Amino acid sequence: MTKKSAISLISYDANRFLCDSIKRYYEYVDEIVLGIDKDRITWSGNPFEIDENSLWKDLSAIDGDSKITIVEEDFHQSKIAIENDNYERNFLKQECNHELIVSIDADEMLVNAKEFFYEYVPIVEPYINKRDVSLIWSTPYKIITDKENVEIALIIANEDGTPFFGENQGFMTSRDSTFTYARWTDKSASGDNRLMSPLVALHWSLCRPQKELEQKIKNIGHSDLVDKDPFYQLWQQVDLDNYKEMRNFKTSGLGGAQWPRLEAVPLAELENYIKNYIQKAY
Amino acid sequence: MKLEFIGKFYDNHSLTIINRNIITRLSKKFDVYITAMDQYDPQYKIATDTVKVLKKLEAKDLGESSPDIQIRHTYPPVWNWPVGDKTKVIYIQPWEYPKVPFEWQYKFETFADGLIIPSNYIKQIFLDGGLSPSKAFVVPNGFDPKIFNKDKADVKPIYGIKPNKFNFLFVGNSQWRKGLDILINIWHKCFKKYDNCTLIIKDNPSIYGKNNILNEVIKMQYKTESAEVIYIDDNLSDIEMANLYKLSNVLVHPYRAEGFAMHVQEAMACGCLPVVPGGGPTNDFVPDEIGLKIPVSQQNVGISDPGIFAMKPGDAMTRMSTHTFINEPSGQHLEQVLKYVYHHHNKQDLYAKLDEIPMKNTWDHVTDMYEGVINEIGKRKSITRIR
Numbered sequence: 001m002t003k004k005s006a007i008s009l010i011s012y013d014a015n016r017f018l019c020d021s022i023k024r025y026y027e028y029v030d031e032i033v034l035g036i037d038k039d040r041i042t043w044s045g046n047p048f049e050i051d052e053n054s055l056w057k058d059l060s061a062i063d064g065d066s067k068i069t070i071v072e073e074d075f076h077q078s079k080i081a082i083e084n085d086n087y088e089r090n091f092l093k094q095e096c097n098h099e100l101i102v103s104i105d106a107d108e109m110l111v112n113a114k115e116f117f118y119e120y121v122p123i124v125e126p127y128i129n130k131r132d133v134s135l136i137w138s139t140p141y142k143i144i145t146d147k148e149n150v151e152i153a154l155i156i157a158n159e160d161g162t163p164f165f166g167e168n169q170g171f172m173t174s175r176d177s178t179f180t181y182a183r184w185t186d187k188s189a190s191g192d193n194r195l196m197s198p199l200v201a202l203h204w205s206l207c208r209p210q211k212e213l214e215q216k217i218k219n220i221g222h223s224d225l226v227d228k229d230p231f232y233q234l235w236q237q238v239d240l241d242n243y244k245e246m247r248n249f250k251t252s253g254l255g256g257a258q259w260p261r262l263e264a265v266p267l268a269e270l271e272n273y274i275k276n277y278i279q280k281a282y
Numbered sequence: 283m284k285l286e287f288i289g290k291f292y293d294n295h296s297l298t299i300i301n302r303n304i305i306t307r308l309s310k311k312f313d314v315y316i317t318a319m320d321q322y323d324p325q326y327k328i329a330t331d332t333v334k335v336l337k338k339l340e341a342k343d344l345g346e347s348s349p350d351i352q353i354r355h356t357y358p359p360v361w362n363w364p365v366g367d368k369t370k371v372i373y374i375q376p377w378e379y380p381k382v383p384f385e386w387q388y389k390f391e392t393f394a395d396g397l398i399i400p401s402n403y404i405k406q407i408f409l410d411g412g413l414s415p416s417k418a419f420v421v422p423n424g425f426d427p428k429i430f431n432k433d434k435a436d437v438k439p440i441y442g443i444k445p446n447k448f449n450f451l452f453v454g455n456s457q458w459r460k461g462l463d464i465l466i467n468i469w470h471k472c473f474k475k476y477d478n479c480t481l482i483i484k485d486n487p488s489i490y491g492k493n494n495i496l497n498e499v500i501k502m503q504y505k506t507e508s509a510e511v512i513y514i515d516d517n518l519s520d521i522e523m524a525n526l527y528k529l530s531n532v533l534v535h536p537y538r539a540e541g542f543a544m545h546v547q548e549a550m551a552c553g554c555l556p557v558v559p560g561g562g563p564t565n566d567f568v569p570d571e572i573g574l575k576i577p578v579s580q581q582n583v584g585i586s587d588p589g590i591f592a593m594k595p596g597d598a599m600t601r602m603s604t605h606t607f608i609n610e611p612s613g614q615h616l617e618q619v620l621k622y623v624y625h626h627h628n629k630q631d632l633y634a635k636l637d638e639i640p641m642k643n644t645w646d647h648v649t650d651m652y653e654g655v656i657n658e659i660g661k662r663k664s665i666t667r668i669r
Binding site: 119120123124126127131192195196198282 | 504
């Protein structure tokens with residue numbers, strides 16, 4: 001089996017997500033290269049703070065095979081966030097020692113990594129020199145505590161209440177690729193040469209406490225688009241009384257798919273809910 | 283006799299392959315000029331010697347003179363009037379479906395001096411559409427025995443294909459008429475991971491367009507644990523195609539509609555057993571005795587359905603109405619035939635039958651047949667074209 005390198009990013013949400021994310025793929029890759037801005041500045045040029053002592057300690061605790069390397073570099077050279085995004089990913093890729101590159105963000109939790117790496121990747125390996133492999137996002141939207149003090153996850157779902165698997169993101173490429181739009185490369189950014197895969201990631205991008213969400217949307221790679229998007233206003237208003245009224249409510253215009261509705265699932269059951277329907281993802 | 287040949291010469295579309303092979307040989311028999319509708323493109327890996335001959339012919343100038351005969355082989359057909367009143371026009375025109383475009387029937391009847399058709403099956407379709415039998419000539423497509431032969435001394439392992447496995451090969455594209463969907467649907471029922479066989483799919487997206495075949499076959503393998511599938515979408519030269527055939531044991535082509543299926547003939551010349559439907563154009567060169575034909579059933583289809591990709595908006599077809607019958611290969615029988623070949627205890631018996639098939643359609647032989655048609659048309663009185 002061809003050796004694989006994973007690249008991921010350390011930024012404002014690292015304490016909350018990064019170690020849990022790495023645990024999901026740690027045993028299936030041969031090295032993990034993590035990037036952090038040397039001045040602790042985001043791609044959008046804003047300073048961020050994390051509890052670094054705690055993060056280094058947590059990373060050490062999971063890195064039993066010494067796979068993790070941390071690269072510090074100036075990742076905020078451009079005033080355009082997406083250029084910094086691309087630059088960091090390409091920089092980290094060049095630090096990798098293996099031909100297959102897995103690119104994953106800290107707020108993505110792989111649900112079926114074992115099947116993907118053991119069953120799917122051997123089938124697609126011959127094609128990765130010309131194509132990229134994508135993963136499927138399943139996206140929790142907001143967590144709300146109900147009257148009985150149970151944490152409820154509102155997750156983007158289909159009309160029939162099954163998880164919505166309609167959004168993809170670049171995940172695996174080869175080392176000779178160049179990231180040209182976040183995780184899409186020169187091979188796949190035009191929409192061609194994308195291999196669909198069964199890999200599902202719970203994507204916590206939107207589902208985080210209000211202040212952290214605010215920070216996130218001001219600092220992501222495509223933060224320039226966020227200013228015009230009423231997403232955040234809508235998000236603030238959604239609660240357990242009105243979530244069923246949300247229909248086709250994606251406002252960003254990114255990607256072709258709409259978000260049909262929200263489904264309420266107890267947070268503790270969220271991953272089982274995804275696994276129950278995972279055959280529908282691919 | 284001055285011949286002008288109009289068509290494409292530099293890519294790997296089937297029409298172009300025919301044009302290249304015919305014209306380089308006809309140029310030794312006639313005073314040949316070519317009007318190329320494309321340009322040399324190295325991505326198609328045409329042999330340098332062939333390109334030199336084509337460029338030389340392309341550089342020849344008819345000057346003020348007119349050709350005695352124009353041969354046109356393009357899709358769609360070129361209907362322009364020849365410059366000289368005395369120039370005769372021969373079309374080479376393949377077709378695949380049971381009805382032909384009405385415009386073609388009318389123009390071939392009233393404008394062409396002759397029509398060269400690659401198979402008897404397609405000739406009958408033109409005749410059923412109303413074409414005068416006197417205009418229709420069947421000349422098969424050919425193969426180059428210097429390249430497509432059973433000499434495996436120089437075979438190279440490519441694309442991870444293992445010569446010690448039993449390799450089934452499909453050559454074509456994703457068009458519905460090619461029947462790849464039928465093959466993919468039964469492959470996982472025939473063979474699982476533990477079987478020592480591979481399905482090789484040679485696609486041609488640079489000519490026939492991008493498609494989703496690779497995603498479909500990957501998903502099929504992942505979900506069904508089928509035997510290995512190797513997908514190739516690179517442009518391959520004739521020599522590389524011959525190499526691919528020589529690494530394969532069976533050429534499987536469960537087509538619904540074909541004009542000739544030139545690659546089946548090339549593969550047979552390289553020692554592949556042909557698995558094709560009965561009753562179609564391949565009957566001209568795949569005898570029933572080989573015993574590997576797939577039964578077909580007539581299925582009613584709307585020929586104007588865009589998914590079938592037979593008609594373009596605005597086209598009309600011969601024989602009224604837009605419904606017609608298509609020869610649908612039986613997936614169930616295809617499954618049985620593939621298993622039969624794979625599990626056959628004495629495969630040499632099968633190959634012995636293949637060896638008995640006279641592979642007479644070399645390009646040299648086919649060019650002689652073209653020469654015969656050209657001379658015949660040359661002798662005939664010109665038709666009066668209707669203005």
